[in-house]
Amino acid sequence: xxxxxxxxxxxxxxxxxxxxxxxxxxVGAVVWPLIDQMNPDASTLALAAIEVDITAIQEGQIVTVKxxxxxxxxxxxxxKEIDEAVNTPISELRDxxxxxxRVKKAPxxxxxxxxxxxxxxxxxxxxxYDGWLCPCHGSVxxxxxxxxxxxxxxxxxxxxxxxxxxxxVRIG
Amino acid sequence: MSGSxxxxxxxxxxxxxxxxxxxxxxxxxxxxxxxxPRNLNYMWTFGAILSFMLVAQIVTGVVLAMHYTPESTLAFxxxxxxxxxxxxxxxxxxLHSNGASMFFxxxxxxxxxxxxxxxxxxxxxxxxxxxxxIYLLMIATAFMGYVLPWGQMSFWGATVITNLFSAIPLxxxxxxxxxxxxxxxxNATLNRFFSLHYLLPFMIAGVVGLxxxxxxxxxQNNPDGVEVKNVERDTVIFTPYATLKxxxxxxxxxxxxxxxxxxxxxxxxxxxxxxNANPLVTPAHIVPEWYLLPxxxxxxxxxxxxxxxxxxxxxxxxxxxxxxxxxxxVKSAKYRPVFRVFFxxxxxxCLGLGWLGSQEVSDSTTLAARLLAFxxxxxxxxxxPLLGLFEKTKPLPASIADAVLAxxxxxxxxxx
Ligand code: HEM
Ligand code: FES
Numbered sequence: 001x002x003x004x005x006x007x008x009x010x011x012x013x014x015x016x017x018x019x020x021x022x023x024x025x026x027v028g029a030v031v032w033p034l035i036d037q038m039n040p041d042a043s044t045l046a047l048a049a050i051e052v053d054i055t056a057i058q059e060g061q062i063v064t065v066k067x068x069x070x071x072x073x074x075x076x077x078x079x080k081e082i083d084e085a086v087n088t089p090i091s092e093l094r095d096x097x098x099x100x101x102r103v104k105k106a107p108x109x110x111x112x113x114x115x116x117x118x119x120x121x122x123x124x125x126x127x128x129y130d131g132w133l134c135p136c137h138g139s140v141x142x143x144x145x146x147x148x149x150x151x152x153x154x155x156x157x158x159x160x161x162x163x164x165x166x167x168x169v170r171i172g
Numbered sequence: 173m174s175g176s177x178x179x180x181x182x183x184x185x186x187x188x189x190x191x192x193x194x195x196x197x198x199x200x201x202x203x204x205x206x207x208x209p210r211n212l213n214y215m216w217t218f219g220a221i222l223s224f225m226l227v228a229q230i231v232t233g234v235v236l237a238m239h240y241t242p243e244s245t246l247a248f249x250x251x252x253x254x255x256x257x258x259x260x261x262x263x264x265x266x267l268h269s270n271g272a273s274m275f276f277x278x279x280x281x282x283x284x285x286x287x288x289x290x291x292x293x294x295x296x297x298x299x300x301x302x303x304x305x306i307y308l309l310m311i312a313t314a315f316m317g318y319v320l321p322w323g324q325m326s327f328w329g330a331t332v333i334t335n336l337f338s339a340i341p342l343x344x345x346x347x348x349x350x351x352x353x354x355x356x357x358x359n360a361t362l363n364r365f366f367s368l369h370y371l372l373p374f375m376i377a378g379v380v381g382l383x384x385x386x387x388x389x390x391x392q393n394n395p396d397g398v399e400v401k402n403v404e405r406d407t408v409i410f411t412p413y414a415t416l417k418x419x420x421x422x423x424x425x426x427x428x429x430x431x432x433x434x435x436x437x438x439x440x441x442x443x444x445x446x447x448n449a450n451p452l453v454t455p456a457h458i459v460p461e462w463y464l465l466p467x468x469x470x471x472x473x474x475x476x477x478x479x480x481x482x483x484x485x486x487x488x489x490x491x492x493x494x495x496x497x498x499x500x501x502v503k504s505a506k507y508r509p510v511f512r513v514f515f516x517x518x519x520x521x522c523l524g525l526g527w528l529g530s531q532e533v534s535d536s537t538t539l540a541a542r543l544l545a546f547x548x549x550x551x552x553x554x555x556x557p558l559l560g561l562f563e564k565t566k567p568l569p570a571s572i573a574d575a576v577l578a579x580x581x582x583x584x585x586x587x588x
Contacts, residue, residue: 035350038364044354064452068355071452113452114356117477119335120328120454135456136332137472138533153477 044068049172051164054108062124064113067171071113071121072159073132074169077143081130082107085144092148095155099144102158110169111145112159117152132156178205202388207407208414209394211576215285216392216414217421218278224422225275226380230373232268233317240320242366244359247322248448266437272314273440274429276463279307283491288515290503291393297495299386304492306379311488313372314461316365323445324455330357330365332458336471339481356451396575397503398568406572457532465529466522470548472533473541483545490552497552499560507566514555521547 050067054074057063062075077085085099103109113121120136127133128149129142139150146155161171179197181187190196239258241250254261283303286292292300319330334351338344353360391400400406408414432439440462444455460468467484474480490497505512521544528541569575 038350038353040349040352040354041360044358044360066452069358069451070356117335118332119338119356120331120458121452135454136328136458151472151475151477151480 049170051168051170053168055167059107064121065171067112067159072171073109073111073113073124073145073156075109075111075124075143077107077109079107081143084130085142085146088142088144088146094147095153097144097146097155102144102146102155104161105163108169109143109145110158110161110171111156114157115139115152116147116154116156117150122156202384202410203415204409204411206388206410207391207400207403208410209392209400209406209572210408210413211394211396211572212392212414212417213395214417214421215281215289216394217418218282218285219387220418221278221422221425222275222282223380225271225278226373226376229268229271229275230377232264232271233370233373235264236268237370240366242320242363244322244362244449247320247362251321263433266433269441270429270432270437272317273461273463274425274432275310276314278425279310280463283307284519286393287494287518288505289393289395290397290498290500290505292494293498293501293503294495295390296386296393299383299390300495301492302379302383302386304488306376306383307491308488309372309376309379311464313369313376314463316369316372318461319362319365320369321445322362322449324447324449324453325442325445325458327357327449327451328454328458329460330361333460334361336481336484339478341478358451393503394572395504396506396569396572398570398572398575401571402573459530462526462530465527466525466548467529469525469529469541470545472529473538473545483549487548490549494552494556498556499558500563500565501560502565502568507568508559508563509566510563511559514551514559517547518551521551 048068050065052065052074054063054076057074057076059076060078060081062073064071064073066072082099088099090096090098102111115122115134115136117134117137117139120134122132122134122139122141124132127140129140131143131145131148132141133139134141134150134152137151139152140148141152141156142148144155145158147153159171161169164170179190179194179200181190181196186196236254239250239254239261241247251265254265256262258264286300286303315329315333319326334348334357337351338348340347349355351361352358353364442459459465467487470487471480471484474483500508500511502508505515525541525544525548528537528544531537569578
């Protein structure tokens with residue numbers, strides 16, 4: 001091979017690597033925006049918190065509010081319901097959590113009203129444990145929103161929330 | 173596809189054009205003089221019927237898109253607007269919704285035809301897998317289309333199906349949120365589903381092109397499952413023989429289609445979908461469209477979320493591995509007496525799962541669904557691999573022509 005050909009060869013190698021490197025960066029720079037544009041947008045994120053007045057919720061009543069497009073249950077539990085939740089042995093639970101870990105202030109239980117199986121809205125005061133029953137595939141939750149029977153793997157999610165006062169809750 | 177060299181257009185203009193773009197030659201060699209096995213039965217007309225239905229869905233769909241509004245507060249009423257105000261809007265909507273069902277009727281006939289006559293075996297593996305890809309794209313398209321009217325069943329069906337992805341370990345939740353473009357199904361979801369529902373049929377059209385190309389490379393299978401040996405004796409030319417048979421099959425199919433559209437247009441639909449979507453209330457009984465019920469039954473039969481989702485997708489994915497799961501060298505069930513029994517049992521299992529998927533969950537339906545789901549998987553993973561090793565098959569005819577002539581002779585076996 002003549003010297004000129006070798007020089008040429010090196011030049012082509014260099015151009016190949018340089019083009020390849022720029023190409024890889026370019027592809028990455030385009031692919032990520034293409035994927036990320038599908039994530040929740042700024043206006044969706046801006047709606048992320050709500051405040052709820054809970055004075056009107058009677059003992060035994062469950063109120064459903066809409067937060068981030070999905071239902072949140074605010075349940076004013078009766079003494080009996082609280083007892084049942086507190087006295088359940090942890091060993092019986094699929095997703096072990098004590099009632100205390102799931103509640104901020106008695107008698108209120110605040111959970112996201114979405115079945116952890118495939119996302120249906122469970123029906124309150126139904127099912128074997130007086131908690132919730134999911135109409136879709138039969139998951140049963142107790143009065144602490146913990147999964148007890150059926151295909152759902154996890155307890156009803158406890159959203160981020162805080163009591164702003166005795167009568168006001170901020171969710172999100 | 174055989175070369176276009178033999179085709180010479182009659183007119184001078186035709187010859188001028190052909191020497192610049194030989195498209196008429198391609199059509200001529202693929203659909204006029206293309207040799208088809210002379211023993212094909214009516215199960216072979218569903219390919220043409222499917223091609224017609226794809227075009228029909230695209231045409232009616234484009235019309236609907238001219239009047240539909242993909243926005244969560246307006247979508248439901250825009251569909252009612254199509255039904256009541258738009259000239260012939262009701263016709264196009266019923267053609268499109270029942271068309272999807274008819275499309276699936278045809279694809280199931282087509283797939284079970286392939287199963288019965290062993291059309292997935294060498295050399296048709298790639299052709300078969302392209303078919304499975306078409307089927308997957310059809311499912312995705314139909315699912316997203318069903319979300320567009322934004323009724324209760326649209327909303328909650330979409331919720332259940334998109335939540336399937338949340339079963340993926342670690343990233344599942346983020347994947348669901350990414351699919352939704354929010355924290356639940358909402359306007360963002362509706363918008364992207366509309367965009368994709370418009371796109372996917374054109375991707376299907378592309379894959380159908382590959383599917384037909386592969387078909388024309390390896391040639392069609394046939395009810396006797398022996399390959400063409402002598403083109404003169406074993407085949408007839410596509411036009412007029414296959415063309416006319418396909419046209420007749422299509423006409424009969426269209427009469428059934430029209431009967432649904434004009435007499436029972438909502439028979440296959442769900443009344444709940446005439447209620448506007450409500451994210452706070454789940455209907456008492458959620459069911460997918462009929463063509464997905466068997467898979468839904470499998471999902472519900474499994475008590476564990478991740479396993480349920482794996483089995484659901486596995487049930488479809490297994491189809492792609494069929495060419496290697498079936499170990500028998502004999503293609504057609506006509507010559508496989510034991511396979512033939514299992515085939516019909518398998519059909520019954522699929523129908524049984526479909527029925528169970530439409531029922532409310534109870535202990536007995538769950539038990540039955542588990543049993544049938546086991547049978548479904550056993551057919552692919554146990555029966556097909558073993559049958560090839562143990563089954564005693566009947567002797568194959570020497571050629572397609574021999575099979576046809578034997579059938580004509582008085583002492584021959586009863587017709588299939
Ligand atoms: C939109 C959907 C589809 C269209 C338009 C389509 C179209 C066709 C056409 C025109 C033929 C030739 C005529 C015939 O033999 O019937 C064919 C053959 C075939 N298709 Fe499809 N097809 C579709 C879906 C599928 C699916 C889902 C599968 C399987 C999973 C499949 C498997 C096959 C096989 C194996 C053949 C060769 C059959 C034989 O010659 O025995 N197709 N297809
Ligand atoms: S979505 Fe609740 S049990 Fe399946």
